Amino acid sequence: MGQLDVNSLSKFWDDFTAVDNVSFTVKSGEFVALLGPSGCGKSTTLRMIAGLEMPDNGELFLNGLPITQMSPGQRGLTMVFQSYALFPHLTVQENILFGLQVRKVHREERQRRLKFAVELVDLGEHLHKKPSQLSGGQCQRVALARSIVSEAPLCLMDEPLSNLDAKLRGQMRTELRALQKKLGMTVLYVTHDQTEAMSMADTIILMNSGRIEQTGRPEQLYNQPETTFVAEFIGSPPMxxxxxxxxxxxxxxxxxxxxxxxxxxxxxxxxxxxxxxxxxxxxxxxxxxxxxxxxxxxxxxxxxxxxxxxxxxxxxxxxxxxxxxxxxxxxxxxxxxxxxxxxxxxxxxxx
Amino acid sequence: MNRTRQLHAWLLLLPALAMLAAFTHIPVISTLFNSFYESPIAGKPGQFIGADNFRFVLDDDIFWKVLWNNFWYALITVPASIALSLIMAIWVNSRLSGRAIIRLAYFTPTVLPMIAVANIWLFFYTPEIGLINNLLEALGFEGQNWLGDPDLALPSLMVMTIWKEAGFFMIFYLAALQSMDTSLYEAAAIENAGRWQTFKRITWPLLMPTTLFILINALINAFKLVDHLFILTKGGPNNASNLLLYYIYENAFSFFDTAYAATLTSILLFILALLAWFQFGFLDKKVHYR
CATH class of the missing domain: 2.40.50.140 (Nucleic acid-binding proteins)
Structure with missing residues (x-):
């Protein structure tokens, strides 16, 4: 379990400011949603935390350790992608174990974690299938299992449910939240869907044009919006x-x-x-x-x-x-x- | 209704079928047919001689030498050009400045006709005034008779072929690399996979369909492309750089032994069919297609 500290993070694309002096903390075991309309900088923030983009300014700490200069692999966190990013030529089992093999985790330990994760996400009968033989929801579970086996202190999720149909999305929302609570995972979850943020998160960070508009519990954002943007963004229909x-x-x-x-x-x-x-x-x-x-x-x-x-x-x-x-x-x-x-x-x- | 649809289908296929039949299928059959006859002499058709032509092939030292040459030629140029094209493709696919120019530079040999390429390389390889020997001598080494030495003639041709082919194959690899999902690489990076692991476990397996396609083309080209022999060595010295198709050409149009040329062509077709069967029947099953 881990705690993430983000200190005045900024990112500029030429003269466009994608992320403008963003600071927040994700406490251990907390589910934090990074919410905002498209282009508000939430994905860029997540990608900088993952190490996939270099910040132009600011610092990142994971469990007190500075990780700003580290490569994505050294940071020891895990990420679930919007497109799932499953390796199409590998079976479900090989996909789940990829990271552990790369990190040279011992064979018995690999099998133990695989068994644990597969039972959690209910993938038992699909272990030897290729991703192309799975449904969208099953691919989502494989991506989740890949994150679970890494036992990383922080799990980043980049709109993981947006490729699912509405009914499945609702179901996965419940499962994801239950899983996060059961394992005590620290999750930073990017979404543009306020329903996802409201229903799953302990804390919502609402972003607008690169800046944090308001941070708080879902009911705080709903009942006490600090700005007109928050008032109009949260709630359907809006305020x-x-x-x-x-x-x-x-x-x-x-x-x-x-x-x-x-x-x-x-x-x-x-x-x-x-x-x-x-x-x-x-x-x-x-x-x-x-x-x-x-x-x-x-x-x-x-x-x-x-x-x-x-x-x-x-x-x-x-x-x-x-x-x-x-x-x-x-x-x-x-x-x-x-x-x-x-x-x-x-x-x-x-x- | 169904009958007219069938008729329409056949009518639409007819132009392509007619062309294929006239220039591919009928020549193949007549070649096989001719390989069991003597060459016609002074307009008189040759006699049926059964498998005599094939028996003669087995005793023909030049045939074995040419076949052996072609075997080495394919064995060296195909993997070398594939490896080189892959390295170039990965290099020009990365974020580097001026990559459009580098891509163009790598692709240039492909757009040149083989005859032009051979003439350029003739200038490189020529003793006394050639570019390579001039460079070697400037550095204090002894110049070589690149195309005149039996030990160097075939390797010299191989180098030129690799230079010519690699740029063409690079385009296919580059297209495949650019269509790849970048999030796969990001996922691998987050799992701490190094460059070599990423290449071995992700890039290479996902490029297999492209590699198979290139392999087929490269192997066919190794037997098919002989234009450069006309300019550079004419198969010499003493058949040291002769290849199967050029030997067939020599038999048919220099020695006018058309029956023997037909026999050799049948053997070439058999070799190509065998390669195609191996690739589509065997390798194809081992490749992951998206």
Whole structure:
């Protein structure tokens, strides 16, 4: 198990700044998601930690040891690639054992680790198949097994689930998280999918154009976004932002209610329906308030005709206020009590 | 419906089939046929003599010498040009400045016609005024009669052939290297695989389909390309640099022994068929195709 420290890491491509002075720490046994839109520098950051790109500035420490100048192999970490990077001419077993053979791990030890990893990811019957004979999910498991047998202190994952179909992705998400907890792996996981980050990570590092926008637990990013970028990136559908000139008011779609009677202190508006998106468990209604469009999440199937007038309301305490020039949140979260039910997450190393 | 489709299919195949038949299949059959007859003399067709031509081949010292030459020629030039082309391809595939120029430089011998290449190398090899001897003498060594010495004539041809072929094969290796998934190399680097291990366990196995393709081409070329002999040695001295196809040409068009040339051609075809069978029937099963 290991701890990774990243100190003011930067990378420039000609005059474009890919990664701008990024610092963070991944604690031992922690699952950290590096989240952000494409081109935000999250993959470049991961590749610099892996040693596949040289940073132009900054330092990396793994368990206190400086690894910035080391070759990828010397760093002793492991990586799961988006494309799995399985060797097509080798069998599943040879793929899993490749690194151990290169590192001259003793034969009995190799077999022990192979057996352990194969049982964990349930690949027993496929050991002698070539990657081309496997499904996407099975290839993913081989790539995972290859990381597990290395017993490296840090496991880097570069969008490992993005090549799977939606159903399998959900399933692998659960398995991956369970596996990480069971083995106590330290994982740094790059993704552009906020669902993956929210559902798996202990800590999310949200990046935007090369810089860290906010770091925190998933519920912190959701409930207390520091900037308008975080507010709009986290959550589906995103937070509504209402422009008041100098300030912006942020309100989550699920905090808006369609009704006139409400308990003060609350905010009332009369709006017109623009469109409805029925999603099964709920319906997302787009409404117009003056010249703003708001999204309202209402439970169940609610086919509201467009053009219809509605009255909506939300509790004042659910509002967030942002400064419109700096895009930063200015008002403190008005009432922190609603956070309590999210804090049920058990502390690390509870055992 | 089905009948007209069949007819259309055959009509579409007809031009290619007609050309292949006229210039490949019918000549092959007539060559095999002719190898069992005497050469026609003064327009009179030759008599059927059974396997006499083949018996004569077995007793022909020049045939054995030429076959032996060709065997060495293939054995040296094929692996040497493949190895050289692979090294060049890996070199020009790496990130180095001016690699486009280097690629072009390596590929230049390929675009030159064999006759032109032979003329250039004739200038290199010529005694007295040749480039190589001038260099050797400038360095204080004795010049050699590269193409006139029976011990040096065939090796001199081999060097030129390797020079000519390597650039061509490099293009195939380069294309294969560029289509490779770079994440495989990154995965290997993270597992701490060194350059040699990466080459041995990843690059080389994944290049096998290309190598097999090149091997077939190189072997066929070793028997097929004899243009340079016309310029450089004409098979001499004393058949020291003669190759099978050039010997066939000599028999057919210098000695006008067409039946014997047909017999030798049959043997050449048999050798090539054997090589093709070995490559496609045996090596092909050992190669990983993506």
């Amino acid at each position: 509504n932002l209402i422009d008041h000139g100098k300030t912006l008011t942020g309100i989550r779609p699920e905090h808006i209610h369609i009704s006139s009677d409400s308990i003060p202190p609350s905010v009332h508006h009369t709006v017109t329906v623009v469109s409805c998106d029925y999603l099964g468990a709920d319906t997302v209604v787009q409404v117009r308030l003056d010249n703003h469009f708001l999204l309202v999440r209402v439970p169940g199937h609610q086919p509201l005709a467009s053009g219809r007038t509605l009255s909506i309301s939300w509790k004042k305490q659910n509002e967030l206020t942002f400064c419109s020039s700096r895009s930063q949140r200015i008002a403190p979260v008005q009432n922190l009590t609603f956070n309590n039910n999210h804090k049920a997450k058990e502390p690390e190393n509870a055992a």
